[in-house]
Amino acid sequence: MKCFLASLFSIMQLMSIEQGSMLTIKISGVPSDKGKILIGVYNKKEGFRDEKYTFKNLIVKAVKGTMTVYIPDLPHGNYAIAVYHDANENNKLDKNFLGIPTEKYGFSNDAMGAFGPPDYEDCIVKVDGNKEISIKLR
Numbered sequence: 322m323k324c325f326l327a328s329l330f331s332i333m334q335l336m337s338i339e340q341g342s343m344l345t346i347k348i349s350g351v352p353s354d355k356g357k358i359l360i361g362v363y364n365k366k367e368g369f370r371d372e373k374y375t376f377k378n379l380i381v382k383a384v385k386g387t388m389t390v391y392i393p394d395l396p397h398g399n400y401a402i403a404v405y406h407d408a409n410e411n412n413k414l415d416k417n418f419l420g421i422p423t424e425k426y427g428f429s430n431d432a433m434g435a436f437g438p439p440d441y442e443d444c445i446v447k448v449d450g451n452k453e454i455s456i457k458l459r
Contacts, residue, residue, distance in 0.1 A: 341393075341394040341395045341396045341397065342394075342395050342396075342397060342448050342449070342450050342451050342452060343391060343392070343393050343394075343395070343451045343452075344362075344391070344392040344395050344400075344446075344448055344451075344452055344453075344454070345389060345390075345391055345392075345451075345452070345453040345454070346360070346389070346390045346391075346392070346402065346404070346453075346454055346455075346456060347387060347388075347389050347453065347454070347455045347456070348387065348388050348389075348390060348404055348427070348455075348456050348457075348458065349386070349387040349455065349456070349457045349458065350387075350425060350427070350457045350458035350459065351383055351384060351385055351386060351387070351388055351406055351425070351458060352385065352406065352408070352425055352458075353383065353385050353406075353408065354382075354383055354384060354385045355383060355408050355409075356383050356406060356407050356408040356409060356410050357380050357381060357382055357383055357406075357407050357410060358380070358381050358382075358383050358388070358390070358404060358405070358406055358407070359372075359378070359379075359380055359404070359405055359407050359412070360378065360379040360380075360381070360390060360392075360402065360403070360404050361375040361377075361378055361402070361403045361404075362375060362376045362377040362378070362379075362392065362395070362400050362401075362402055363375055363376055363400060363401045363402070363403070363441065364376040364398055364399065364400055365441075366441040366442070369401055369403075369440075369441040369444075370403055370438055376400065377392060377395070379392065383406055383408070395448055396448075397448055397449045397450075398447075398448060399445045399446070399447055399448075400429070400445070400446050400448055401428070401429055401441050401444035401445055401446070402428065402429035402444065402446065402454070402456065403426070403427075403428055403429075403444075404426065404427050404428070404456050404458065405422070405424055405425065405426035405427075405458070406424050406425040406426070406458055407424065408424055409424075414426060425458035425459060426458060426459065427456040427457055427458045427459055428443075428444045428456065429444045429445070429446045429454055429456060430443060430444055430445070430446065430454075431455070431456065431457055432444045433459075
């Protein structure tokens, strides 16, 4: 009986580790229903903001105003989230000739850089259970 209970407890621990947490992101400032919202979840400083290095990618239909996106089964850890509204659905953040984005974007912690995008450290969100964050598109 002791062996059975110990095994059951071990299996329950493994299941809770594997399932991870639910990250809920409330995205505000979506200017229109046109296009889609692209979300990059990063777990390393290296490659932050480069979609080739995302831990998870999500693409959802844009909903004007405020929308809610759920990321299930996220392992416990530190993450930085980058979001942008791809209004013309060309799968990239459009910029003008000076390199300034012409589509709305935002980062976790509503972090902003002084003369460019924010650093990874400014965007870190600790996920160690179900968590809700807000990101305002600018």
